[in-house]
Amino acid sequence: PKSHIFFFKTHKTASSTILNILYRYGESRNFTFALPLNKHSQLFYPYFFASHFVEGVSSRSVKEFNIMCNHMRFRKSEVAKVMPADTFYFSILRHPVSMMESIFIYYKSIPAFQKTRSLDSFLENSWRSYNASITNNHFAHNALAFDFGFDNNVNEDAEDFGEKARMAIATIQKEFHLILISEYFDESMILLRHALCWSLEDVVSFKLNSRSKQTRHPLSANTTEEIKRWNALDWRIYLHFNTTFWHKVESQIGKEQMKREVFKLRELQAKLAHTCLREGEAVDPSLIRNVELKPFQSGAAVIQGYNLNSHIDELTKTKCERFITPELQYTNRLYTRQFPELTGNNKQIKPRAKK
Numbered sequence: 590p591k592s593h594i595f596f597f598k599t600h601k602t603a604s605s606t607i608l609n610i611l612y613r614y615g616e617s618r619n620f621t622f623a624l625p626l627n628k629h630s631q632l633f634y635p636y637f638f639a640s641h642f643v644e645g646v647s648s649r650s651v652k653e654f655n656i657m658c659n660h661m662r663f664r665k666s667e668v669a670k671v672m673p674a675d676t677f678y679f680s681i682l683r684h685p686v687s688m689m690e691s692i693f694i695y696y697k698s699i700p701a702f703q704k705t706r707s708l709d710s711f712l713e714n715s716w717r718s719y720n721a722s723i724t725n726n727h728f729a730h731n732a733l734a735f736d737f738g739f740d741n742n743v744n745e746d747a748e749d750f751g752e753k754a755r756m757a758i759a760t761i762q763k764e765f766h767l768i769l770i771s772e773y774f775d776e777s778m779i780l781l782r783h784a785l786c787w788s789l790e791d792v793v794s795f796k797l798n799s800r801s802k803q804t805r806h807p808l809s810a811n812t813t814e815e816i817k818r819w820n821a822l823d824w825r826i827y828l829h830f831n832t833t834f835w836h837k838v839e840s841q842i843g844k845e846q847m848k849r850e851v852f853k854l855r856e857l858q859a860k861l862a863h864t865c866l867r868e869g870e871a872v873d874p875s876l877i878r879n880v881e882l883k884p885f886q887s888g889a890a891v892i893q894g895y896n897l898n899s900h901i902d903e904l905t906k907t908k909c910e911r912f913i914t915p916e917l918q919y920t921n922r923l924y925t926r927q928f929p930e931l932t933g934n935n936k937q938i939k940p941r942a943k944k
């Protein structure tokens with residue numbers, strides 16, 4: 590199995606669910622994580638990543654890192670300074686239309702969205718009134734391309750658009766071993782487990798960071814097309830890697846084997862949900878009984894979490910708890926475990942605001 594792993598955590602793409610898988614895998618094997626400096630929850634996003642953002646790099650207190658997976662603005666040359674040469678690089682993309690719908694609600698308080706009623710009204714004026722130079726507005730325009738380190742302020746009608754899109758795709762292709770697709774999350778987990786030589790049990794998860802139904806908004810056909818035009822660079826990148834994803838499925842696993850493994854994975858997940866979860870599924874934050882397990886809330890989104898079954902033994906409880914521990918709390922815990930000398934008992938350990 591691979592033990593040097595870099596997961597590039599993109600925004601609103603099911604990346605927190607993958608982060609949880611990596612945290613659990615690494616924690617149970619005593620792996621060392623490349624965590625953000627000073628107990629931050631992210632690697633100083635939206636600045637371009639620099640190796641000294643990782644705790645233990647400047648101080649040289651860590652000899653070797655196994656896993657790096659927190660939010661960053663990607664820069665391969667800097668990641669390569671932290672991670673060993675044989676590191677496996679992977680990431681995940683989501684359909685730019687549903688991604689934008691999620692982003693609009695989750696980042697409702699960024700300047701570009703703050704005063705807009707709906708995604709439709711934002712898109713009606715975006716070509717004229719979007720101001721790229723204001724902090725955090727990058728979430729509103731080709732957010733995926735921005736995360737990967739490209740210029741996100743590009744227009745489909747510009748003469749050099751095709752060249753920019755080809756360059757972005759070629760760069761991602763060169764720098765990553767595997768690109769997963771949110772819409773095919775379970776299939777993605779099967780591809781990942783094969784690439785990492787992991788067992789099926791290693792990629793079992795519960796969906797984290799999902800929005801409550803009341804904060805989801807169906808989009809019209811017109812809005813869908815507008816989003817594809819506005820986020821044309823993300824759309825091109827997504828189309829390309831959606832195709833390569835299915836090529837990989839066929840060449841590396843085969844469609845029939847994939848079906849069988851996805852079926853088994855869902856069975857394992859259902860069984861675990863039955864054992865661990867009080868309601869058997871995600872619930873709104875107001876219904877979460879243990880405040881320690883409440884996920885971070887943002888913008889106009891209601892982000893769901895889980896309650897544990899009350900009648901489970903201690904060992905099972907510890908296991909179940911790891912599956913439903915939100916990103917910020919889990920990152921804090923790993924940091925405390927990894928750097929006990931930097932987290933004296935007198936320092937309070939509480940989740941920081943994330944975005």
Ligand SMILES: Nc1ncnc2c1ncn2[C@@H]1O[C@H](COP(=O)(O)OS(=O)(=O)O)[C@@H](OP(=O)(O)O)[C@H]1O
Pocket residue numbers: 599600601602603604605606687691771772774795796797798799800801
């Ligand atoms: N397993 C699985 N399959 C499909 N989709 C999933 C899965 N896990 C999480 N999600 C959806 O991903 C959205 C949250 O993404 P992130 O965790 O990347 O968000 S964040 O950037 O870390 O805040 C969020 O999307 P929205 O609900 O549309 O906002 C989650 O519902």
